[in-house]
Amino acid sequence: MACRFPLVIAAVSSAAYALWPIPVDLSTGNQALKLATNFEIDTSAISNASQDLLDAADRTKGFLQNDKLEILVVDRGASNAERLQNAPTISSLVLSFGTGHSGQIRSISEEATDDIDNRVEGYSLTVPENGSKATLTANSSLGLFRGLTTFSQLWYNLNDITYTIEAPISITDSPAYDPRISFPVKDILRTLDAMSWVHMTTFHWHAVDSQSFPLEIPEFPDLSAKGAYGSSMIYSTADVQNIVTYAAARGIDVLPEIDTPGHTTSIAQAFPEHVACALATPWANYANEPPAGQLRLASANTTEFTASLFSSASSLFPGKYFSSGGDEVNDECYAIDGPTQAELKASGKTLEQALDTFIQANHAALKSNGKTPVVWEEMVLNFNLTLSNDTIVMVWISSADAAAVADKGFRLVHAPSDYMYLDCGAGEWIGDTPNAVSWCDPFKSWQHTYTFDPTANLTDAQAKLVLGGEQLLWTEQSGPSNLDSIVWPRAASSAELFWSGPGRNISTALPRLHDIAFRMAQRGIGVIPLQPQWCALRPGVCDLTA
Numbered sequence: 001m002a003c004r005f006p007l008v009i010a011a012v013s014s015a016a017y018a019l020w021p022i023p024v025d026l027s028t029g030n031q032a033l034k035l036a037t038n039f040e041i042d043t044s045a046i047s048n049a050s051q052d053l054l055d056a057a058d059r060t061k062g063f064l065q066n067d068k069l070e071i072l073v074v075d076r077g078a079s080n081a082e083r084l085q086n087a088p089t090i091s092s093l094v095l096s097f098g099t100g101h102s103g104q105i106r107s108i109s110e111e112a113t114d115d116i117d118n119r120v121e122g123y124s125l126t127v128p129e130n131g132s133k134a135t136l137t138a139n140s141s142l143g144l145f146r147g148l149t150t151f152s153q154l155w156y157n158l159n160d161i162t163y164t165i166e167a168p169i170s171i172t173d174s175p176a177y178d179p180r181i182s183f184p185v186k187d188i189l190r191t192l193d194a195m196s197w198v199h200m201t202t203f204h205w206h207a208v209d210s211q212s213f214p215l216e217i218p219e220f221p222d223l224s225a226k227g228a229y230g231s232s233m234i235y236s237t238a239d240v241q242n243i244v245t246y247a248a249a250r251g252i253d254v255l256p257e258i259d260t261p262g263h264t265t266s267i268a269q270a271f272p273e274h275v276a277c278a279l280a281t282p283w284a285n286y287a288n289e290p291p292a293g294q295l296r297l298a299s300a301n302t303t304e305f306t307a308s309l310f311s312s313a314s315s316l317f318p319g320k321y322f323s324s325g326g327d328e329v330n331d332e333c334y335a336i337d338g339p340t341q342a343e344l345k346a347s348g349k350t351l352e353q354a355l356d357t358f359i360q361a362n363h364a365a366l367k368s369n370g371k372t373p374v375v376w377e378e379m380v381l382n383f384n385l386t387l388s389n390d391t392i393v394m395v396w397i398s399s400a401d402a403a404a405v406a407d408k409g410f411r412l413v414h415a416p417s418d419y420m421y422l423d424c425g426a427g428e429w430i431g432d433t434p435n436a437v438s439w440c441d442p443f444k445s446w447q448h449t450y451t452f453d454p455t456a457n458l459t460d461a462q463a464k465l466v467l468g469g470e471q472l473l474w475t476e477q478s479g480p481s482n483l484d485s486i487v488w489p490r491a492a493s494s495a496e497l498f499w500s501g502p503g504r505n506i507s508t509a510l511p512r513l514h515d516i517a518f519r520m521a522q523r524g525i526g527v528i529p530l531q532p533q534w535c536a537l538r539p540g541v542c543d544l545t546a
């Protein structure tokens with residue numbers, strides 16, 4: 001038995017690092033502690049706790065009972081059996097608000113969809129080694145939710161005993177940035193669950209594009225009725241309600257995007273009068289992806305239509321942010337469009353000036369509906385537009401573009417294709433491409449994403465403009481069949497990068513990433529293995545330098 005002890009020590013050090021994302025402040029001991037079979041999450045200190053917090057507590061209890069994850073060491077924890085026999089049993093986790101709580105009880109859903117500056121997500125968690133109550137304190141319901149998520153990752157299973165061998169545990173945590181990340185509704189809901197397990201805060205939903213308009217917009221039902229692939233492939237307003245409600249209760253805000261003026265060919269199915277160069281060929285002259293078609297931005301009618309579309313769509317989403325898109329606007333498309341050329345001539349405006357008028361009208365519509373506009377980087381780097389200073393810019397083309405966006409004083413979200421794309425490396429989706437390269441090759445490994453530096457090449461003042469980052473999955477080559485495997489556990493990489501902060505050691509992160517991946521698998525997510533299980537049970541042993 002004694003000779004097994006070093007093995008247990010190894011288990012302690014690897015398990016101590018098993019949380020994902022890693023908390024800012026974490027201390028652990030080496031005492032064994034069992035979870036009572038009737039373990040309770042006690043919310044009685046919170047008078048009038050919100051229903052979504054109570055539901056989150058119930059889900060957490062479910063994970064404690066059902067995860068049944070065996071610890072990732074070679075013997076899967078069998079050598080802990082003896083220690084567990086006499087280990088103290090912990091019977092409850094007590095939730096309470098800290099002294100910084102406003103006194104006004106708000107739900108997780110309300111707090112998760114509030115303005116970024118108003119969100120409070122920190123928590124502190126203690127698990128004593130002697131079996132007395134564990135405590136979770138936060139100044140918000142959202143903070144308590146993040147803490148519950150972390151608490152659920154502390155436990156392993158051996159012969160139906162749920163235990164830790166790291167008591168006492170003390171954690172103080174809060175996010176460094178605001179982390180973030182399409183499909184039958186059930187796939188989206190499953191993805192939202194997994195996102196919440198790694199403290200992701202925002203689901204950026206690029207819900208419509210050139211090929212299809214699946215989003216039902218209350219005042220424009222024809223857009224989806226005619227523009228979607230089919231009547232069974234529409235997100236009804238009830239579906240959207242389901243998604244935003246489900247997300248918010250899990251601490252996730254939904255950032256909707258209706259990409260304009262480019263990527264809008266599908267609008268022509270219902271409103272051909274608003275779309276220039278629809279289905280023009282060769283498409284590559286008029287668009288970055290097939291089929292060609294862009295909103296007639298110089299038309300007052302089209303501008304009014306688009307602004308009304310944003311107003312109507314705003315009512316579907318409770319959050320404070322809405323993206324009007326703005327990537328890949330194609331000049332050639334407008335050059336061959338008779339109505340656009342006639343409008344420009346009549347108004348004496350350049351295309352850029354017309355775009356400015358178009359964007360201002362759309363953003364005014366968003367603002368009058370309480371939304372802060374979000375745009376892709378081209379809107380500030382390729383055009384001289386009048387954008388309000390609260391506009392949030394997503395940098396997607398290259399990480400090297402962040403500095404230029406910050407230089408213009410805009411708040412930004414890192415989404416660069418050279419670090420954050422979950423696509424790439426699968427060949428090109430365009431039919432007759434002769435060789436197997438895609439524009440954003442190569443495939444971005446979790447390690448590559450993990451090395452991203454959010455403040456590289458930014459001054460201290462510019463660094464303050466960084467709101468966070470997102471990992472993007474586009475749907476040219478993904479669908480329900482590969483959703484989980486293309487996203488998980490890779491996307492957990494950016495979740496930790498933007499929650500715990502950058503600059504961490506890949507070698508020591510890997511065992512924890514294995515751990516959250518195995519835990520996700522226990523909870524029904526179709527994660528892919530990062531390495532053979534042999535390596536997952538032997539931290540560091542498969543490193544190139546080991």
Ligand SMILES: *[C@@H]1O[C@H](CO)[C@@H](O)[C@H](O)[C@H]1NC(C)=O
Pocket residue numbers: 048049050051105106107
């Ligand atoms: C109880 O909480 C709900 C929101 O969760 C709030 O609307 C209501 O005002 C609260 N009631 C009291 C008495 O605090």
Ligand SMILES: *[C@@H]1O[C@H](CO)[C@@H](O)[C@H](O)[C@H]1NC(C)=O
Pocket residue numbers: 098099100101122123124137138139
């Ligand atoms: C809650 O607010 C108090 C007072 O501002 C602060 O001292 C404490 O650290 C906060 N708690 C957490 C978990 O952030």
Ligand SMILES: *[C@@H]1O[C@H](CO)[C@@H](O)[C@H](O)[C@H]1NC(C)=O
Pocket residue numbers: 128129130131132
């Ligand atoms: C158990 O440990 C906690 C935290 O250290 C302490 O407050 C408590 O008094 C201890 N209880 C017993 C019964 O020793």
Ligand SMILES: *[C@@H]1O[C@H](CO)[C@@H](O)[C@H](O)[C@H]1NC(C)=O
Pocket residue numbers: 301
């Ligand atoms: C603009 O819309 C109005 C009202 O729908 C219509 O009468 C007019 O012909 C449209 N103008 C153009 C240039 O399409």
Ligand SMILES: *[C@@H]1O[C@H](CO)[C@@H](O)[C@H](O)[C@H]1NC(C)=O
Pocket residue numbers: 384385
């Ligand atoms: C951008 O537009 C503003 C206002 O229309 C103008 O003053 C400024 O000179 C323009 N800048 C450039 C670089 O074209």
Ligand SMILES: *[C@@H]1O[C@H](CO)[C@@H](O)[C@H](O)[C@H]1NC(C)=O
Pocket residue numbers: 389390
């Ligand atoms: C925008 O400018 C106004 C007025 O100068 C300022 O009060 C506000 O803080 C700025 N907002 C942002 C997000 O920079």
Ligand SMILES: *[C@@H]1O[C@H](CO)[C@@H](O)[C@H](O)[C@H]1NC(C)=O
Pocket residue numbers: 399400401402453456457
């Ligand atoms: C920062 O600048 C260096 C030197 O110009 C460049 O090599 C690097 O790619 C830049 N990094 C980012 C993230 O922009």
Ligand SMILES: *[C@@H]1O[C@H](CO)[C@@H](O)[C@H](O)[C@H]1NC(C)=O
Pocket residue numbers: 505506507508
């Ligand atoms: C990462 O951690 C490993 C294991 O502790 C260590 O050997 C390695 O030197 C560290 N790498 C860096 C870049 O710090």
